[in-house]
Every structure is written in C-alpha cells, then in structure tokens.
Amino acid sequence: MVRQSQGFLSQLYALSDFLCIQLVFLFSWWLKFDSGLIPYDNPLPFERYVLWSSIYGAMAVFISYFMNFYTPKRKKRFSYELFTIIQVHLISLMFLLSFLFVFKELDVSRSYLLLFLVNNILFISFYRFILKITLKHYRQKGYNKQYVLIVGAGSLGRKFYDNLSLYPELGYEVIGFLDDYQSMHEQSWKNYKPILGKVDELEHYMDKEMVDEVIIALPLYAHEKYPQIINACEKAGVKTLIIPDFYSYLPSKPFFDNFAGIPLINVRDIPLDEFRNRFFKRAFDLFFSVSAIIVLAPLLLLIALGIKLTSPGPIVFKQERVGLNRRNFMMYKFRTMRVQTGNTSDTQWTVENDPRKTKLGSFLRKTSLDELPQFFNVLFGHMSVVGPRPERPFFVEQFKGEIPKYMVKHHIRPGITGWAQSNGLRGDTSIEDRIKLDIFYIENWSFIFDIKIIFKTIVKGFINKNAY
Template identity: 45%
Template sequence: MIKDNQRYLNRLHVVVDAVVTAASYLLAWWLMFGSRFADKEIGVLDMGIYFSALYFVVPGYLILYYWNKLYTPKRVQRPENEILNIIRANLIGIVLFLAGLYLANSIDRELQHFSRGMLALFAIINTISGILVRALIRRILHLMRKRGYNLKHILLVGYSRAAEAYIDRIIANPQWGYMVRGILDDNVPRGAVYKGVKVLGSIDNLPFILPENKLDEIAVTLALQDYDRLEEIVNLCEKSGVHTKFIPDYNSLIPGKPYTEDLGGLPVINIRYVPLSNTLNAVAKRAVDIVGSLCGLIVTSPLLLIVAILIRATSKGPIIFSQERIGQHNHAFKMYKFRTMYVQDTTEEKKGWTTKNDPRVTKVGRILRKTSIDELPQLFNILIGDMSLVGPRPERPQYVEKFKEEIPRYMIKHQVRPGLTGWAQINGYRGDTSIRKRIEYDIYYIENWSMSFDFKIMFLTIFRGFINENAY
C-alpha cells in the first residue's frame, strides 16, 4: 500500500534533512574557521561550543520544517511553494538562533563571541542545500512514478464533469503517480471508457470492493443530480478506513477560484476570490496609480504637447475626445483619448469598432492608434480615480449590454477599476479580437492580482502593449 511507502519516505526524508542540516552547519564552521586561510586572532570560541549547538540546531530545524509543511506528500505540491517554505523555515531558524544566543549571553558572557557571520553562512548553505536536496528527491520520485513504481491507486465514485477533469489532470501529470483503477456510477453503463478509465459497475458495488484493501484513495466525483447519495457514500468509505476526498461537480456553477471561510463553524464557499476586495490591497494599488499617473503625465508632457499641435494642425475638431465607458461597479464615466478620427455625429460614432483601413481615422490618428499614444490622456482618468494603470479595458455601454447576455462571466470584469493596460492586451487581445478570450485573461488577472503582477504587466506593456497589429 502507498501509505506504507509514504511513511517510510517521510522517515527517510527526516533523516536526510537532519544530515543536511548538520553538514551545512559543519561546513559553515569549517569555511569560517577551519581552513588554513582563517584569521586565528578573531577570538574564536572553542570548537566544542560550536559543535554542542548541533544538539539544538538539528531537532529545531526538523520541527521548523514540519511546521512549514515540508513533510507533506510531494505529488501535487508546487516546487515554488516548497522553496518558499524552505526559505521561511531557515529565516525563522536563524532568528530563533540569534534570540537564543542573546538570552544565553546573560548566563555565559563567553557566548558573545559566537560568530554571527558563521550563522549567516550556515543559513545560506542550509537553504541552498535544502532546496537542491528536495529538487533531487522530487526528481527521483517523478522518475519512479513514470516507470510505474510508488503509484497511488484510486477509485472514482460517480461519473461527472469533475471525474473527467480529474482524470485529465492525472493523465497530464504522470509524475504525480496516480493510477485510476476505474469508476463506479449508476447512470453510465458498465464498460464505458473515458481516456482509458473504465466504468466498473454501479455504486452499489462499493461495499464489495472496499474490503479487498487494494485501494489507496477514494475520490467522490458524483454528478450534481446524485448528491442525495453523498452522505451515504462518504460514511461507507470512512468505515473502510480508506482515505476519501470529495471533488465537487460545480464548475458550471462556480467556474472561478472559490475560497472557504468559517462562519461560526459553518463552512461557507465564496464563489470567487478577488484580492482587490481587501482594503489594504485596494489602497496600495490606488497609491501606485496616483504616483504612476502623476509621473507619467510629467514624463510625457512634451509628447502630449506635440501630439496636441499635430491634431489641431491636421484636422478640424477638438484635441481630446471623450467617450462614455463602463467602469468599476458598473459606474459610467467619461474616458479621454486623443482624437484620432474626423468629427462624426453621434449615430455614426456608435456604428461599431474601428476596423482595418477605417476611412474615419485621420492620418495622424493611424500613427497614434498604432503606437497607443492616443490612450495617454487616460492618465487623467487614472489620477481622478475612474481608471487604474492596470486592469481590464472598459467598454461602451451598448457593448456591455450586448456582451453580458452573450458571454458568461463577462460582468466580473467590473469588480475592479478598468485599466490603461491589462493582461489581455499584452497577450494580444485588443482591438478586433476575441472577446471571450479577452474575458478569460481579464478574469485570470482579477483572481490572481498582486502588486508584482501589476508591475510585470506594466513592464511587458513596454514591449508588447504599445505597438500592436490589432490596433487600427
């Protein structure tokens, strides 16, 4: 059984970590004091004092690794999360070590000579060693699982979209080491196959399969219409002692990234996580918008003046063109742009998007559109709070009314401020391109927002966003 293998692997992992931690400490000491190039006149403590610290360092770091979830199964754990946990554990470890030395110094004044430089060297070596050793272990386990060793055998109870999605991910990631033995379902005939996984029979066969003790996990993947049997099936699986997990079939209802919260002991599923609903995140983003728009206006002011003169000299009409757009919380606002078209009446203006070689666009306007310079007046929109430097691009009211009926989840984009640039735009979805794909990128941005993500988008806009073949 895989659970026995996991127990042995965890024990081995603890031993490896203990050896790596001790070796890193000893190496740090040798590099600091043991080589023939070391300065012998810096008041080095007795070697025994340094080495006696290992009695506290090794078990202490193993406990920190445990608290930072470094002994959880690595099948589906993301490598970057593991790296962050190693760094966090070592930072906490070195802070606790220094705090311990400070307290011990009041008892034994000699410990004030304990080398802080050696501790810093130890923290660096141990962090790098821990990351490399875990990468090696992960690689070995992946190779073993691809060759059919250390597999976790799973039975799915219920045929649904959730079951298909689960199988798809397992097939796409053989390094996880999952082996789906089959599916039990009351509505799909026995012998039906999905990507090599067979329906073995009805759910009523579960009491006869569980006693065979050949399964490592049961995944309950019932379709929504079969949820009346959920409690019965979970109770049956729990009695068998087989690890059971529930994969809800709610993708059609909750297509985003849901998160749970505890409401006095009652788990509540929030349909979508929007980081910018957090006040601190919103305030931080707004501060960046204010500073960024002010700096942008100052830096581009000579260019703004030149463009204004060119527009005035080459065509009749106002320099700045304003148009109603829909922003955060469905609030309508006037979005500013440099005028790039000949002056039109209201009905002509609402005719549609600009297309390639559109006769309404002026010669100067084509250059401004192609280089996105016509968007620069939106820095004023950002400054007054209608827009943000980064976010989904705003649409006109008539298109919002049209798309919200045609495209699922379209209105989610209005949960945040619209942006001068966005994740969809730097990926090529601007102008006359797929609205559905644009919304997919916008929702990804909304659900995965971070300040670093914003800076990444602004940086990439320099190379991908200003000049675009779809900007007419």
C-alpha cells in the same frame, strides 16, 4: 511505503529545507567574504552569522508548516511551490530583520542578507523542482502509487477514469468501480477497470484492497447513499472526494466556501479572493508604480510639455471606466485628441486615421505612452499593474448582453497591461478572445504569472499595430 509515511516525509522535507538553508549560508558567506568577488567591510565574527542563519532556518521551517507547505502536493503545479517558497523566505527575512533590530545587531551586512535571500529562493526552488520531476518520473514507472476506488460506474465515473488516465505522472491507479446497476453498465464497458461489486460492499473492499482515496461519482438521485459511504470511509481512514453530478454546468474550477456556517460551492476559484494573495499583489503594485513614476518622471514631464505646446486643452484626459466589483472610476491618460464636446469620447471607438487625434497623440497611442498616467490610478487603488483592461460603461452595458462571461473580468482590479494585451489582443481585436484570456488570468493568477506578463509586455514592446 511512502504513502503510509506522510508524517515522516513532512519532517524529512522540513529537515531538508533547514539543511539547505545552512548550506546556502555557507555558500553565501564564501561568495561575500572569502571569494574576493565582492568588496566588503570587516564582517561580524563567523559564529554570529551561524547563529542568525540557524534562527532564520528555524523560522523558515515554522512558517512553511504554518502555510501547509509540507502537505502532499502531487496535485499541485510547481508554480504553487515556487510562489510559496518566495513568500516563506520574504516573510522569514522580515522576521530576521526585526530580530536584528531588537537585539541591536546592526553590523550585519545588508548586501549579504540580500545575497542570502536570493540564494535561498534559487537553491530551494531548484531542489524542489528536481524532486518534483524525479517523483513524477518514478510515478510514471509505477512507484509511489495512490490507489483509488470509484463509487459509481455511470458516465460521471467513467469520465473521471478517462481524465485520470491522461495524467500518469500523478501516480494514481484506479482499483475498480462499485455500482448497484452492474448489468446496466456492462453493455458499454470496455477498456475500464472492472465493476467489483455494489455500493453497500464498500467496507469489504476497503478492508480487502489497499485504498487511499474513494471518489464518489453517483448521480444526484443517489444522494441518500452519501452518508453511508462517507461514514465508511471515515471509519477506515480513507480520504473521500465527491464529484458533483452537475459539474458540467459549472463555468470553471469550483471550490468549497463557507458562508454563515454553511458550506457552499463557489463556482469560480479566484486566487485573489484570498487575503494573502491580494496583499502581495497590492504591495507589488505600490512598489512597481512608485518605482515607475520615479524612473519615468523626466519622460512624463517631457510628454506633458509636448502636449501643452502642440494643442490647447488639459494635459491629462480623464475618462470613466468600470473597475473592481463593477464600480466606476476615472482613468487617467495623456490627452491624445483635440478637446471634444459632449460625450462622444465615451461612446465611440477610436479608428485608424481618426481625425480627432493630434499628431503627438498618434505617436503616444502607437507607443502606449499615453497610458503612463495610469500608474497614479494604481497608487490610488483603482487599478493594478497587471489585470484585465477596463472598459467604458457604455460598452460594458453593450458587451455584457452579447458576450458570455464578459462581466467576470470585474472580479479583480483592472490593469495597465494584461494577459490578453501581452498576447497582442488590444485595439481592434476580438472581444471574445480577450475575455477568454482575461478569465484564464483571473483563475490562474500567481505572482510569477504577473512577472511573466510584465516581462512579455516589455520584451514585445509597447508598439502595436492595432493601437489607434
């Protein structure tokens, strides 16, 4: 059966990826050099490209193994696979370029390499998507099942059973429950798999039934049974997962961390806590902000000139905001108001028809053009292109006492635009709704999610009725 041959399947995935890369090589070669659709200079011999394509394919497979890409992913969303595919092929291309430089293979077409990279990402993503959809379909039909035994028939075990039944496409089937207090639970027992026996009979049922995973759903007072259960599962080679009895008190998706050699439950899973994710996000921020500054340089100069000619005072307005890890920084904006005295701008909201605004400032605020200098904040590391919008210290102190989880937004760098802003929540809108979307973004960050937010911001436009 498939579930008994995971090692073979991993090798099959690796071979499929390698063959797909070679097919992409042939297609890219035809598109670049034989189709007549793209002009080109005289290429290197075909055999040289075959050699480098084979080396690239081997590197991509090796990096995929290194990144655990060939491990079971039935619990993962496709966005995880897509992001990993992009990472694998960008890293593989970097290694290939390094090899080409070392071996002085300077005549390889750069446009061909770009075409090869893009086609690899597209083709492999497509076949992985089709494969994932196909597997989900067959699992719903009852094939490729994973069999689960739940230890604990109380409210915790039943809650897990109810939730699992909502996702038939994952291909999990509950064999039954084990519990020491069978008669206590039977009164409220309906529409559930049977209670097979007591917890001490776990080894017997793992020998008798085909069990892939054991879910421990016992209350806290039964924690002394955990060593016995885990040892039995380890002996049988069965995976063991524990549902903590206090999971309902956790504010979000928890995960295990390690601190000073001790495993800890981290109550909030933040993808950007991982170094590789922070690295890729920061690299993208630098590339995007530099590109934006270069492309928008004429517009920046025009706005600066307009501000200087229409009202006295500085061109750029600096204001203290709270950023990553609750550290304050100075955020830059084009000045849209007359020069203020004191700290009124730090403690007052801007309102519709605010008399402090200049005529040009009203236009800049309405079109969000006053935010453009924040690309320099991105360069300096204060901000990211995408993230929760930063707030002034005065209002942070006010909101953190009024709005639950408000301070969670400071776990990552603030952004020029964000999931809340791209959904229209800016200006005079609900802070509670903004925080919900900010936390969703923080817990579900991916490179593709950032691209989606940027695209959505551009498509919906920068003009907003709540932007005063």
